[in-house]
Amino acid sequence: MEPLINSKIILKLEKNGIALFKINGTIFERIKRYISSKIGLEVEKPVIVKRAYDYVGGNIRFKVVVENISSNPIENITVDLDIKEQFDVQESTQNVAILDPEESRGVDFMLVPLACGKSNVQGIVSYKDYHGDFYSSEIKPVLVQIKCPLVQSRILNMLDILKMRDKFQVSHVEIPYTGMTPQIAYRIAKDQISSLDLAEIEGSTENYSALFSGEAKITRNSILVDLSVNNQIIKIDVYMGNLKEATGFLAYIKNLINISLDYSEQITVSSEKISTKIFNTFEFGLRLLELFDLCNLRESIDELLVIIKELQIKSNSYFPELKLTEHIEKWFNELEDIQDKEIFERTYLNLQFDILAWMDDIIVFSETNSKIYFESLAIDENTKNKIFQGNKRLSDNYQQRKYIYAMNILYALMLIHKNTGLSVYNYNFTNKNLDSDLISGFLTAIQSFGSEISEKETKMEKLSYEHFEIQLSSGKYITAALISTGKPNLIIGKMINKIIREFENKYEKQLENFSGKISEFRDAGFIIEDIIK
Known part of the structure; x- marks a missing residue:
């Protein structure tokens, strides 16, 4: 008994000259929690945490509710979100200072x-218990x-506009800007909103x-x-019956304007036409x-x-001479x-191939x-460096x-001996194995068929x-047959040619x-x- 008393697990009391002994509830509870955690038992926690969210004024209101289900108060409660x-x-x-039982x-x-997009919002609630x-x-x-939401043009009459302003909750955003006049900020914001295929009902370059x-x-x-635009702020109000759609649309507009x-702000030049x-x-x-x-994330068609x-819309405005619009359309x-x-894997890859072609066109255009x-303007080195870095x-x-x-598109590579038509080496970029002899025989037969039709080597x-x-x-000795799930680009072409050269150099006598x-x-x-990796 003495060790238990000394460790304060047992409390010794005295009443009317009689010794009484009582378990120390606080110490006992701590021991119970410690042992439970060590042997892997789930410790009963005194709180319940609930969460929910809704759409308010173009933002997300994320609510966390902490409920004390214990019989004692908890305090120093901290709610920390991982954003x-x-x-x-x-x-x-x-922070919440204290929660009494059942509060x-x-x-x-x-x-x-x-x-726009999808993200998990989570976090931690920490607190101190009664002990x-x-x-x-x-x-x-x-x-x-x-x-x-994907939008399209529709002209509303004044009565519809008044009804929408009266009926629907407004979603609002303010975007600060610096280093430019309200006129330029207004033009940037107006161009970005117009690029979404909305109809302009009215506009004022005087009032911005x-x-x-x-x-x-x-x-x-x-x-x-x-x-509306003033000296430091671009203000946008969106009226829409569906707050979820309004929030997404407002986030999209804000992102476009901020990018612009x-x-x-980075490029301030004296020749507005060229710099634009x-x-x-x-x-x-x-x-x-x-x-x-x-495309790489295989997002939905709606997102694309x-x-x-x-x-x-922007390609027609920015680069009419490049003829990008018809390809994008x-x-x-x-x-x-x-x-x-269902959207096939090949569709994503074909779109990526064309995106790279468009990128090539606009890079040449920019350079x-x-x-x-x-060459034509006297500019400061700082501006020149920013354009160079861009x-x-x-x-x-x-x-x-x-x-x-x-x-992403590499599937398999076969090296085929030209004189015999046999596959001398087969390399798989995926975990699927191919019948290299069957494919090499097929390719040899197709090539022979072409030569037969044209009456000369084809x-x-x-x-x-x-x-x-x-x-x-x-x-000289081999033909490389690359099987791909998309259209090969120049990078792949250079890699394959290098593989052929090094393979023939190493195995020239055997070939x-x-x-x-x-x-x-x-x-x-x-x-x-x-070479590939």
Whole structure:
């Protein structure tokens, strides 16, 4: 008994000269919690954490409710949210001093959407219990989606406008700007809103205000956008019956305007016409990169259509001489036709291939205009450096995406001996094995068929199928047959030619005197891996 008393697990009391013993509830509870945690038992926590969100005024109101279900008070309660880059929040941590038994308290976080998309919002609630021990409970992840509706032009009459302003809750955003006049800020904001295919009902270059109307293409919900600009702030009000759609639309507009403002602030030049072309190229290129990355993530057709529609309108305004609009419009129409159907892997890859082609066009366009600008105007080195860095960033991102695309489409590579038609080495980029002898025999037969028809040796370079392509490249002794799930680009072409050269250099004697013994080439994999990877 004495050790228990000394450790204060047992309390010794005395009443009327009689010794009484009592279990120390506080110490006992701590021991119970400690042992439970060590042996893996779930410790009963004194709180319940609930969370929910709704759409308010163009923002997300995220509510966390903490309920004390214990028989004792808890205190020093901290609610800490883990916010993704998709949102901005003024305070990600809020505190509650104390909660008595059976009390609950809700705290609200106002999340400002910065872009469309889906993100998990989660966090931790930490607190101190009645015994002075600190604990934490998880705010379980909840997927918050900011969906940007695809819109189309629709002119509303004045009565409809008045009804919308009276009936619908307004979603509002204010975008600060610096380093430019209200006139330039107004033009930037107006151009970005116009690029979404909304109808301009009225506008004033004197008051820097404009009113646009349209409707969501899928739900047919009417939309009203009110733009005004003063000395430091761009203000946008969106009226829409569906707050979820309004929040997504407002986030999308805000993102477009912020991108344009960033580039406009970076490039201050004396020749507005040329600098605007360069600025438009940087902005357009960034949107192309975002579209490429959406394809890489295999996002829904709805997500792709929103950006493609924007690019279609802007390409006609920014680069009419490049003829991009008709190609982009073709993609918009094709994807819109299959909006409710399954989208194949090859469709994403074909779109990425065309995006890279468009990127190539606008990079040449930007570099050409930059050269004209540098040669014809006296500019400061700081501005020149910013334009140079913008072009370099555009080019670097382009090269990176070209490599990503190339790696994504590689399926298999066969090295075929030209004289015998036998596959001497086969390399799979996926975990699927192909019958290399069957395919090499098929390719040899097709090539022989072409020679038979033309009555002379015919060189076959490519076979295209619905979901894959076969690209043929020849050396002195071998033909490389690359099977890919998309159209091969120049990066792949250079890689294959290098593989042929190094393979023939290493195995020249074996290839020249080939006897059908393919085991002589079994170590050739490192040549391919060194070049491809």
